[in-house]
Amino acid sequence: MSRTAAPRPRWQRRPAARPDEILDAAFAVFVEDGFARAKLDDVARRAGVSKGTLYRYFDSKEALFREMVRAKIIPCVVQGEELVRTHGGSARDLLVTVIRRMWDTVRSAEVAQIGRLVQFELGSFPELGRFYFDEVIARTRRLLQAAIDRGIASGEFRRVPHHFATRAVASLLVHSAQHQCFFASLDPAPLTDEQVLGGVIDIVLNGVMVRPPSRSKA
Amino acid sequence: MSRTAAPRPRWQRRPAARPDEILDAAFAVFVEDGFARAKLDDVARRAGVSKGTLYRYFDSKEALFREMVRAKIIPCVVQGEELVRTHGGSARDLLVTVIRRMWDTVRSAEVAQIGRLVQFELGSFPELGRFYFDEVIARTRRLLQAAIDRGIASGEFRRVPHHFATRAVASLLVHSAQHQCFFASLDPAPLTDEQVLGGVIDIVLNGVMVRPPSRSKA
DNA sequence: GCTATCTTACTGACCGGTCAGTCACTAAAC
DNA sequence: GTTTAGTGACTGACCGGTCAGTAAGATAGC
Known part of the structure; x- marks a missing residue:
């Protein structure tokens, strides 16, 4: 019965798409809150990843902002x-x-x-x-x-x-x-x-x- | 010998002058750092008072900024x-x-x-x-x-x-x-x-x- | 084609530093 | 003696950054 269920993994590896998705999310959050108030947790959530993933693609909050x-x-x-x-x-x-x-x-x-x-x-x-x-x-x-x-x-x-x-x-x-x-x-x-x-x-x-x-x- | 020493109190009550002095200090600090990054400790130090005193004259960081x-x-x-x-x-x-x-x-x-x-x-x-x-x-x-x-x-x-x-x-x-x-x-x-x-x-x-x-x- | 193995994208709990706001207390000034 | 301006240590929330662990998915071996 459960043979057909859960073919969808909990998350996918999409290293090519992540950076742009994160930049889009960062734009929305930085614009909303400004650099200082913006929370990386919000950026991550909006990009559909966890906070740790942000640091795989960007060195720091500052670097993310610049990019x-x-x-x-x-x-x-x-x-x-x-x-x-x-x-x-x-x-x-x-x-x-x-x-x-x-x-x-x-x-x-x-x-x-x-x-x-x-x-x-x-x-x-x-x-x-x-x-x-x-x-x-x-x-x-x-x-x-x-x-x-x-x-x-x-x-x-x-x-x-x-x-x-x-x-x-x-x-x-x-x-x-x-x-x-x-x-x-x-x-x-x-x-x-x-x-x-x-x-x-x-x-x-x-x-x-x-x-x-x-x-x-x- | 110490009769003449220390006629100067450790601090003075100057309730009339404080608000303007605090506003000047707040201006300098907010301009330097922006609202979010500005520290009330810095404002207080610059105004020559302690942080508690800020709250005697202004309700909150936001109120101080507006004023x-x-x-x-x-x-x-x-x-x-x-x-x-x-x-x-x-x-x-x-x-x-x-x-x-x-x-x-x-x-x-x-x-x-x-x-x-x-x-x-x-x-x-x-x-x-x-x-x-x-x-x-x-x-x-x-x-x-x-x-x-x-x-x-x-x-x-x-x-x-x-x-x-x-x-x-x-x-x-x-x-x-x-x-x-x-x-x-x-x-x-x-x-x-x-x-x-x-x-x-x-x-x-x-x-x-x-x-x-x-x-x-x- | 099916499994074993390996690489690495991704997770999320955690840590340590920071800071707005509080409050019990001190002392200036009348 | 009373009032109240002023102090500064403290607290609790918050958040950037870390890292040990998990699992996706590619590759190799059979």
């Missing part, structure tokens, strides 16, 4: 670089497209949460700051600057001092997105995502575009 | 409101002045750190979010909007949709300031504070100012 950030954020940067490299239209078109795409990225709860986490944990993990600056901030700046430079070359954009337009775009997008994520629910008159995005594009373009020679309305 | 945020951030908002209320010149002048003043505020390590802390701890302290939105974000927006509205009324500024200019100013300032605080040291080619501030003003004005009727250069 998690890396795994979640790098693909977003690569995607943006791809877009700039392959886009064909006008510079204005490219910039608007980049901004829209970047908005979708930073507006996602996932990335916004990572940004929040990283900024906070910077003080505790110096090497995390180095990594984040080099691999996320600097690369993002470079891809934005490439889009803007194209517009300067074509005469569509003015040459903003100190390449500040790049930083302005990044600041507006990141900060607005985080605001939408964390404060919109508290706002009695929140803006929609479309309104915010439109606002960012409006401010950026009208600060970046060369003034049309004559456009008086009256 | 600390309140004590550090509100004066900054009040100062900004004052400025807008009393300023006499043109709207452009007022806006630039507000931006400069606000930059000095958010650029200070103290306020940047509070912002970082608050944003991070939002998830753990719902009522902190409510307080921060109502008493910091909303009030700051209102004072910025007052400055911008003055410019719209006088014809100096265009009417940006959804009052987004207000948000753009705040985002640019806060995010740029935090960037200067936390990442400038990692940047191989950092901008000076003056350059960043100039960049913000440039972007904001050229997105906000009504285009001069004719200013063709050629």
Whole structure:
């Protein structure tokens, strides 16, 4: 009678799948609680393994945190670089497209949460700051600057001092997105995502575009 | 012989001064370590009292944190409101002045750190979010909007949709300031504070100012 | 194809350090 | 003498990290 029962072992060996599953679980738990409050028991439970297994794949809680950030954020940067490299239209078109795409990225709860986490944990993990600056901030700046430079070359954009337009775009997008994520629910008159995005594009373009020679309305 | 010695008691009762001293110590420690990692023993030592004394003035670690945020951030908002209320010149002048003043505020390590802390701890302290939105974000927006509205009324500024200019100013300032605080040291080619501030003003004005009727250069 | 053997992925009870919060006590100050 | 600000040793919960043990599943031998 019990011949057919229990063909399923109590657990399975799945060494190839474990690391990603653990990173996903770690993301959820670190985002929820922050590094210090996050419990490895929670990560383990969520990943469907025991705590000991975590230590087979990651050296420590810190190492797990670092790998998690890396795994979640790098693909977003690569995607943006791809877009700039392959886009064909006008510079204005490219910039608007980049901004829209970047908005979708930073507006996602996932990335916004990572940004929040990283900024906070910077003080505790110096090497995390180095990594984040080099691999996320600097690369993002470079891809934005490439889009803007194209517009300067074509005469569509003015040459903003100190390449500040790049930083302005990044600041507006990141900060607005985080605001939408964390404060919109508290706002009695929140803006929609479309309104915010439109606002960012409006401010950026009208600060970046060369003034049309004559456009008086009256 | 020992008649003159030891007139100094081992400790003094100073109930009026303790709360502020404890709040200052709490600020330093919370900023350094974040809420979860901060140790009340450290706060006590820094304030020159014992841990038990903390509990005479504050109900819990959480309460201490909330009161600390309140004590550090509100004066900054009040100062900004004052400025807008009393300023006499043109709207452009007022806006630039507000931006400069606000930059000095958010650029200070103290306020940047509070912002970082608050944003991070939002998830753990719902009522902190409510307080921060109502008493910091909303009030700051209102004072910025007052400055911008003055410019719209006088014809100096265009009417940006959804009052987004207000948000753009705040985002640019806060995010740029935090960037200067936390990442400038990692940047191989950092901008000076003056350059960043100039960049913000440039972007904001050229997105906000009504285009001069004719200013063709050629 | 069936069992014996070996490797190693995985488990989970346990340990030691940490720290928020308590309380019985001390002494400053009126 | 009374009040109460202030002390600091203590406690109990919590959690990162360990490790001896278990069993999955691959491989070898027959």
